Amino acid sequence: MERLGTGIGWRPEIADAVERMPGIEWVEAVAENLCSGHLPASLCRLRERGVTVVPHGVSLGLGGADRPDAGRLTALAERAEALGSPLVTEHIAFVRAGGPLTASPRLEAGHLLPVPRTRDALDVLCENVRIAQDALPVPLAVENIAALISWPGEEMTEGQFLYELADRTGVKLLIDVANLHTNHVNRGEDPADALAELPLEAIAYVHVAGGFERDGVWHDSHAHPVPGPVLDILTDLASRVSPPGVLLERDENFPDAAELERELGAIRDALEKEQGQAAPTREPARARSATAPTAPTEPTAPTDPADPAEPTEPTDPARQRLALAQAALLSSLVAGTPAPEGFDRVRLGVQARALGGKRADVVAKVAPELPEILGGGYRPAFLAYAQRHPMTGGYRRDALDFVEQLLLGGRLAEGRPRRELREWWLERSGPAPRSARPGVRLARATRQVLRRPLSRR
Structure with missing residues (x-):
């Protein structure tokens, strides 16, 4: 993998500061905020x-x-080519649910939600990653996410799930050590165990x-200073691999440039604590619980041990089972339907409020008026x-x-x-030919209501 060095997330609010920062070897920009034909001058x-x-x-x-x-894949590929990027990255998450697979309305989370660590979910994820890899002009890396909630009935740990994903698809991993800390606080998962696997x-x-x-709940805000426990996980990772x-x-909540530079210095210090004597790369612990013996099944034809195993493709029933589970969870979070069985209802309430708050914040950004x-x-x-x-x-709608x-x-x-x-609404809902405008009846009804005297409403 190409060496990148030390970088910072490029955001318009700190673009000038990033350009002036010493020692910045690379930056990362949110793909959906870029237009491949009109890149920000700062990035250029x-x-x-x-x-x-x-x-x-x-x-x-x-x-x-x-x-x-x-x-979406085409747009991501165009941005990678316009930037001359060596790779692109995405998340191991679901962000919408419903639709044809569940015969229910499509719902958007407006946020990254955790995938259940099950065989069904892994099979679907692997095929989706392979589809993305085939459509992109550069390698893909995928990121572990932070979560407030846990799925019931999970079959693998975080490390096992990531190991299987990388092993079956060859995809690269973007490891977020802050997310490992979040999952430690919120789900009781040991970051050291995840790194070992x-x-x-x-x-x-x-x-x-x-x-x-x-x-008692850790919120991965990206709006506060990096805490010591996150730097400790980074040091642990650096002791295993550079x-x-x-x-x-x-x-x-962007601080001034000097504070950002101090945080970058703390990150470099955390790496240097162990990086100079990094342990040799070790063969990770295979997904032991995921590959534990199961009940006997029908015998299958023997295979040549020299032949590589064929990748497992998800069946339509597997996709449908996952679709139903994700739609039920997302509906409970954003539409107030009953919590699916096995979930912590208190924690679902925390997640629902977090989703509502983020939604309000993003709408305020895309429509600051x-x-x-x-x-x-x-x-x-x-x-x-x-x-x-x-x-x-989406947020503009x-x-x-x-x-x-x-x-x-x-x-x-x-x-x-x-x-x-x-x-504001009339300006942004048109103009367009009435026959071509979606929601024209709603627009007409709105105008009719607005023209009535207040006493008649």
Whole structure:
């Protein structure tokens, strides 16, 4: 794997600071925030200086029951080529559920949710990864995610699941040591055990990030300083293998450049504690519990031991079982349906509130006029809306739907905020020929309501 060195997550809010930082050898940019034909000038300048740029995807949903969307894969491939990137990265997560496999409405999580560590989920994930690998012009690496909740009936540990995935697909791994810490606090999983089971030779690079603990739950916020326990996990990893690259992630609450540089210095110090005497790469512990003897099955034809094993492809029933499980979980988180059996209901409530809060924050970013118009009333109004209206079409559509509901619901009194929201919505919902516009009846109804005197609503 190509050596990357020390890097930082490039974000528009800190673009100028990143360009001036000493010792930055590479950066990572959220793929969905880039347009391959109009790259940010800051990234272009970094590339001209020889700084590697890696696109980091967040919306493929490789751990979902559906096969990866061809359009999303094409867009990711175009961004990798435009940036001249040596690899692209995504997450081992699902981000949407429902649809044809479950004959239910499509739901969007707006967040990365954990995949159950089961044989069904692993088979589906492996095929989805192979589809993505075939569509991308450069190697793919996939990241372990942080989780607030655990799936009941899991068949493998985190390390075993990652080992099997890399072994069967050849995919590289992006190991997030902050996520290992999160799962230690939230799910009782020992980071050292996970590291001991990983295929260390498959590591492409490492993420380091901060978070915070509240009521015994660790929130992977990417908005707080990197804590000591996360740096300790990084040191443990460096004692086992020298990672090709390490990157600091920060997505919110950006400190000044000097503070970011101090965090990068702490990361370098954590690596140097053990990197100079890194242990030789060891053969990871194979997925013992996952390959334990099972009940006898029908005999099969003998195979030539010299022939490589054929990869296991998921059956349609396996995809459907996973689809039903994921749809039930996501529906309970965003639509208020009953919690699926076996889940911790208290922890599901924490996850549901976290999803609602993130949804409000992202809508405020993609439509910054809304919190400006509504002021302190924006967040409670949006959270009340989100409890009754699951997201089905992305954050920009979510912003439009939120304003439609405010205007149609009659709860917003006549005055400046209502007039400004009406103009905002009318401007962004058109213009287009009526026959070609989706939701035209809703638009007409909105206008009719808005034209009525307030006393008649």
